[in-house]
Amino acid sequence: MTAERKYLYGPVPSRRLGLSYGVDIVPLKICTLDCVYCQLGRSIRKTVERKEYVPVEPVLAELSEALTDGSEADFITIAGSGEPTLNSRLGELIDGIKHLTDIPVAILTNGTLLYRQDVRADCAKVDVALPSLDAGDEQTFKKIDRPHPTISIETVISGLCSFRQEFAGQIWLEVFFVDSINTGPEQIAKIKDAIRRIRPDKVQLNTAIRPTAESNVVKLDAGKLHDIAKQLGPECEVVADFSTEPSDEDALGLNCATRSKTQTLLSMLKRRPCSLCDLCTGLAISETEVLRHISELEQGGLISSERKGGKVFFKALS
Numbered sequence: 001m002t003a004e005r006k007y008l009y010g011p012v013p014s015r016r017l018g019l020s021y022g023v024d025i026v027p028l029k030i031c032t033l034d035c036v037y038c039q040l041g042r043s044i045r046k047t048v049e050r051k052e053y054v055p056v057e058p059v060l061a062e063l064s065e066a067l068t069d070g071s072e073a074d075f076i077t078i079a080g081s082g083e084p085t086l087n088s089r090l091g092e093l094i095d096g097i098k099h100l101t102d103i104p105v106a107i108l109t110n111g112t113l114l115y116r117q118d119v120r121a122d123c124a125k126v127d128v129a130l131p132s133l134d135a136g137d138e139q140t141f142k143k144i145d146r147p148h149p150t151i152s153i154e155t156v157i158s159g160l161c162s163f164r165q166e167f168a169g170q171i172w173l174e175v176f177f178v179d180s181i182n183t184g185p186e187q188i189a190k191i192k193d194a195i196r197r198i199r200p201d202k203v204q205l206n207t208a209i210r211p212t213a214e215s216n217v218v219k220l221d222a223g224k225l226h227d228i229a230k231q232l233g234p235e236c237e238v239v240a241d242f243s244t245e246p247s248d249e250d251a252l253g254l255n256c257a258t259r260s261k262t263q264t265l266l267s268m269l270k271r272r273p274c275s276l277c278d279l280c281t282g283l284a285i286s287e288t289e290v291l292r293h294i295s296e297l298e299q300g301g302l303i304s305s306e307r308k309g310g311k312v313f314f315k316a317l318s
Contacts, residue, residue: 007058008022008024021071023076026054026086039273049086076103109132134176140182164198178207183228205238269297273306
């Protein structure tokens with residue numbers, strides 16, 4: 001019987017990356033930021049210290065085992081429950097992945113450590129980098145992203161600019177909009193100027209569809225987000241899921257064939273809040289069966305539910 005995977009998830013559908021394995025290399029909510037919109041809740045520890053938070057060897061062992069099972073994927077995505085560039089062995093991990101497979105490697109990062117040459121060198125080994133930028137000035141940056149005190153917005157933008165000069169692969173920049181914080185005309189203009197400096201290949205716009213760290217975070221409606229996309233330029237696209245169709249943005253689903261559906265569902269909810277449709281898709285089971293697993297976990301006091309934008313989302317309790 002296949003051992004339970006601790007670091008590898010998927011492959012599952014992702015709106016941004018197709019069918020993707022997720023690789024988790026930093027413990028839950030150890031991050032350089034404490035974003036108001038984070039779907040995983042408040043940061044447990046805010047730090048800029050790079051160290052071996054997760055060893056490379058067991059991660060590669062899990063991936064090697066998964067690949068021998070014959071599963072196919074469009075990407076292997078280094079993501080995580082915290083900021084993945086904090087792992088000091090990131091470059092070794094990417095080298096190891098590329099030794100095992102020809103599947104392209106992507107990294108989801110908040111981009112805050114790209115001012116460091118060692119972080120840029122590690123990230124330059126991937127095929128697609130997906131950093132984020134949510135503000136164009138310091139006041140807004142502090143309000144929405146609540147950074148570690150050593151990180152400024154200019155540090156972030158300059159780091160992204162340096163990475164663009166050194167990186168030959170694709171950069172897909174995500175901008176997350178929170179109504180009344182970074183959506184005014186002046187903020188849009190400053191973000192547009194930052195995008196011009198960074199020169200990403202794509203700009204992908206998102207908003208708070210799922211439950212967030214702070215309950216007062218207000219999502220943009222679809223029309224307003226599409227209007228902002230037009231203001232920012234033709235390279236922009238909206239990736240926020242306003243439909244009722246199921247999705248899995250961060251490629252953190254689990255291989256359900258090898259373990260208990262209930263435990264699999266709980267593992268999914270530990271990484272992100274999910275709607276009933278999300279769980280049906282991620283587990284490849286019916287709504288009735290998902291509801292049975294949800295009932296079991298609720299009775300055990302392991303999960304709770306929260307309504308957001310007309311949808312009910314389930315999440316794991318700490």
